[in-house]
Amino acid sequence: xxxxADAIASGALNGRVWFYSNYHCNLQCSYCLTESGPxxxxxxxPGEVILDRAAEAEALGFTAFGVTGGEPFIRDDMPALVAxxxxxxxxxxxxxxxxxxxxxxxxxEPVADLPVHVQISLDHPDPVANDEMRGPENFRKVMExxxxxxxxxxxxxxxxxxxDPDAVDPEQRERLCELHRSMGIPDEDHVVRPIVNRxxxxxxxxxxxxxxxxxxxxxTVTVDGAFYSPFGPTVRGxxxxxxxxxxxxxxxxxxxxxxxxxxxxxLPDGHDASIGIR
Amino acid sequence: xxxxxxxxxxxxxxxxxxxxPLVELVMRxxxxxxxxxxxxxxxxxxxxxxxxxxxxxxxxxxxxxxxALGPGALDARAKELAILRTSALLECRYCVQxxxxxxxDCGLSAEEVRVxxxxxELDAAFTAERExxxxxxxxxxxxxxxTVDPGLQSRAAEALADHExxxxxxxxxxxxxxxxYCTALDLPVSAATLARLTEEGF
Numbered sequence: 001x002x003x004x005a006d007a008i009a010s011g012a013l014n015g016r017v018w019f020y021s022n023y024h025c026n027l028q029c030s031y032c033l034t035e036s037g038p039x040x041x042x043x044x045x046p047g048e049v050i051l052d053r054a055a056e057a058e059a060l061g062f063t064a065f066g067v068t069g070g071e072p073f074i075r076d077d078m079p080a081l082v083a084x085x086x087x088x089x090x091x092x093x094x095x096x097x098x099x100x101x102x103x104x105x106x107x108x109e110p111v112a113d114l115p116v117h118v119q120i121s122l123d124h125p126d127p128v129a130n131d132e133m134r135g136p137e138n139f140r141k142v143m144e145x146x147x148x149x150x151x152x153x154x155x156x157x158x159x160x161x162x163x164d165p166d167a168v169d170p171e172q173r174e175r176l177c178e179l180h181r182s183m184g185i186p187d188e189d190h191v192v193r194p195i196v197n198r199x200x201x202x203x204x205x206x207x208x209x210x211x212x213x214x215x216x217x218x219x220t221v222t223v224d225g226a227f228y229s230p231f232g233p234t235v236r237g238x239x240x241x242x243x244x245x246x247x248x249x250x251x252x253x254x255x256x257x258x259x260x261x262x263x264x265x266x267l268p269d270g271h272d273a274s275i276g277i278r
Numbered sequence: 279x280x281x282x283x284x285x286x287x288x289x290x291x292x293x294x295x296x297x298x299p300l301v302e303l304v305m306r307x308x309x310x311x312x313x314x315x316x317x318x319x320x321x322x323x324x325x326x327x328x329x330x331x332x333x334x335x336x337x338x339x340x341x342x343x344x345x346a347l348g349p350g351a352l353d354a355r356a357k358e359l360a361i362l363r364t365s366a367l368l369e370c371r372y373c374v375q376x377x378x379x380x381x382x383d384c385g386l387s388a389e390e391v392r393v394x395x396x397x398x399e400l401d402a403a404f405t406a407e408r409e410x411x412x413x414x415x416x417x418x419x420x421x422x423x424x425t426v427d428p429g430l431q432s433r434a435a436e437a438l439a440d441h442e443x444x445x446x447x448x449x450x451x452x453x454x455x456x457x458x459y460c461t462a463l464d465l466p467v468s469a470a471t472l473a474r475l476t477e478e479g480f
Binding site for chain 1: 302304307308309310311312330331332333334335
């Protein structure tokens with residue numbers, strides 16, 4: 001058993017490896033960790049790099065994969081990449097679901113038989129309030145995309161990102177849950193998480209401050225290197241944050257894994273790693 | 279002397295230079311997790327702050343630099359002879375200015391420092407045979423282009439124990455690496471060091 005597998009088994013390290021597939025996005029959300037938008041540099045992680053690192057991760061004992069960005073489905077090769085990842089390990093891909101046109105949906109059909117979930121952002125049961133943070137027409141596009149995924153048998157999760165999840169109006173929360181249940185998404189596939197005060201959220205003075213003590217160690221591979229958590233490779237003022245950088249080298253994957261394990265060993269007892277991107 | 283003019287010219291240029299660093303110098307709030315232990319309470323040195331861009335290199339490079347350039351079997355004075363002399367020969371503005379201050383702190387006289395910087399002739403300050411041999415060795419390793427002259431090899435082997443010669447040579451070669459690094463990246467000398475040098479007449 002590898003040191004990584006031991007750490008995953010003991011709970012010291014999350015079993016999921018994240019890939020930042022790209023940094024550009026068709027949306028420009030007010031709390032985006034990576035300042036993504038249509039005009040930012042793509043900074044794509046090449047498909048072969050994702051698959052090579054995934055194969056290494058599998059051999060080291062990692063148990064799941066995640067893909068995030070940017071908007072992953074802005075990339076033409078994403079459906080095939082997600083399918084290949086899903087053949088190896090359970091995979092979740094984070095998406096705004098606004099680019100899932102008929103062609104993309106057809107390309108995604110092979111993942112219906114695989115342990116793959118598309119995790120879609122939906123913040124509010126009312127279109128106006130939802131679109132305030134996420135951009136015009138977002139609500140409508142999401143409402144159109146979810147049933148099309150569900151009817152193809154593709155796994156869907158809903159992610160709701162809030163300034164303060166504990167302070168949300170219970171009636172509003174219930175209406176949101178009724179909405180996802182009505183589309184066939186059960187409560188266990190609905191995650192509610194706080195805005196994290198990094199990237200554009202920090203610029204806009206939104207969200208929760210989170211240091212590495214509040215974050216779970218989750219190996220995150222980007223074109224800029226390996227990070228401690230998917231909350232690590234954030235961008236503010238056009239500049240990549242390096243405070244959660246583990247190593248610039250990502251290959252062989254054993255190198256950032258060893259470094260991450262050393263960092264995880266330094267976590268103080270009783271640390272609160274309760275913030276999850278999933 | 280061409281070398282002397284060049285070092286002085288570099289020093290003057292630095293005093294008026296306000297150019298931004300070529301690479302971003304990583305400050306404490308952005309220090310990568312494995313780099314944080316190398317950041318003290320004050321501002322990091324430009325070498326630490328630039329190496330923090332690649333934390334896995336910083337982790338091995340800084341301890342190596344500390345071991346290679348810090349006191350060992352050779353004392354701090356001998357180390358500074360090697361570092362300052364090599365840096366002057368390589369015309370590394372950052373290392374010359376920084377180690378001028380360090381050399382003064384290690385007890386070298388202003389005259390000795392000027393000799394090492396190439397501003398005065400060797401005979402003006404160094405008369406002990408052991409140190410003259412060391413300086414000849416430093417010059418040969420730092421500025422030479424091939425094997426060291428057999429005559430100097432014999433003198434060095436006589437004046438220094440094997441482990442001292444190894445340490446002196448590694449100090450020179452590690453300094454050569456740093457000279458190229460600091461010069462290529464145009465690392466800025468701290469305002470405190472510049473003020474100190476002005477105060478000391480350099």
